Amino acid sequence: MILIFKAFIMGIVEGLTEFLPISSTGHLIIVGDIIGFKGSSFNVMFEIVIQLGAILAVVFYYRKKIYNSILNILPGKWGFSLWFKLLIAFIPAAVIGVIFNDYIEKHLFSSFTVAIALIIGGILMILVENIFGRYGMDDMDNTSIGQSLFIGVAQCLSLFPGMSRSASTIMGGLAAGLSARAAAEFSFFLAIPTMFAATLYSLHKGISSMTLVEWQALGVGFVMSFIVALFAVDKFLSYLGKHTLKPFAYYRIVVGILMIVFITAGIVK
Numbered sequence: 001m002i003l004i005f006k007a008f009i010m011g012i013v014e015g016l017t018e019f020l021p022i023s024s025t026g027h028l029i030i031v032g033d034i035i036g037f038k039g040s041s042f043n044v045m046f047e048i049v050i051q052l053g054a055i056l057a058v059v060f061y062y063r064k065k066i067y068n069s070i071l072n073i074l075p076g077k078w079g080f081s082l083w084f085k086l087l088i089a090f091i092p093a094a095v096i097g098v099i100f101n102d103y104i105e106k107h108l109f110s111s112f113t114v115a116i117a118l119i120i121g122g123i124l125m126i127l128v129e130n131i132f133g134r135y136g137m138d139d140m141d142n143t144s145i146g147q148s149l150f151i152g153v154a155q156c157l158s159l160f161p162g163m164s165r166s167a168s169t170i171m172g173g174l175a176a177g178l179s180a181r182a183a184a185e186f187s188f189f190l191a192i193p194t195m196f197a198a199t200l201y202s203l204h205k206g207i208s209s210m211t212l213v214e215w216q217a218l219g220v221g222f223v224m225s226f227i228v229a230l231f232a233v234d235k236f237l238s239y240l241g242k243h244t245l246k247p248f249a250y251y252r253i254v255v256g257i258l259m260i261v262f263i264t265a266g267i268v269k
Contacts, residue, residue: 003217006037011050011221015228018054019188019236021125021167021248022255026114029161030259033111033268042214044105048202049218053225055195058188061233078141082189088145089152089186090193096156097198108161111268115259117162122252128171129245134180143186147176151186155194165191170245181240188233
């Protein structure tokens with residue numbers, strides 16, 4: 001029951017943070033340290049797999065657009081163009097992730113590395129928004145192949161825990177000439193193949209050793225992640241229509257600094 005309760009909390013954290021530019025992985029690591037949900041191979045896999053619950057929330061949110069894109073998936077139609085550009089953006093992080101995944105999981109999943117990444121990412125968000133603005137092209141369907149590749153390269157920053165996949169791709173989108181909302185939507189769609197691949201890879205590595213209780217915990221975290229993310233996506237898109245990303249950047253910096261203080265004081269390991 002304790003494990004399932006912790007999974008419930010972690011699912012809420014994942015759902016709230018997956019699509020906000022504040023790093024879901026970073027927050028899962030921090031909260032996991034605080035509530036004692038860390039250390040085992042299951043915990044690492046859990047934090048990756050429940051992200052799929054949040055991704056399915058995006059699939060449900062954009063279900064009409066995704067359905068129409070599938071109906072127009074033949075070469076020369078807009079659905080083919082959409083998914084081809086997403087594939088181009090998916091490749092850089094997929095290749096680098098496969099190469100360095102084991103090293104990242106072993107050496108970079110800690111509250112301290114997350115704290116540093118939160119601060120650096122927050123500073124970068126402020127700089128990117130100041131330099132490139134937030135009022136570029138407002139339709140993600142018009143993103144070019146070159147812009148898609150640029151966003152895909154930017155997504156590689158998210159392989160460092162705490163940088164945030166959402167923040168990395170939104171910053172890449174802004175720098176490539178998209179508006180904040182279009183960059184966020186591109187980030188949401190790019191998350192679909194990215195997190196499906198990461199989840200399947202992680203499950204393949206750890207599924208054989210899972211116990212019944214761990215399966216139950218995974219199910220609870222997955223469902224909570226889906227429900228909360230569905231709410232968060234809608235609110236975040238509404239927010240971007242009227243506000244800047246800077247409050248998220250300041251939040252990252254403050255949380256990062258507080259985490260370093262807590263680590264130094266021995267409150268968090």
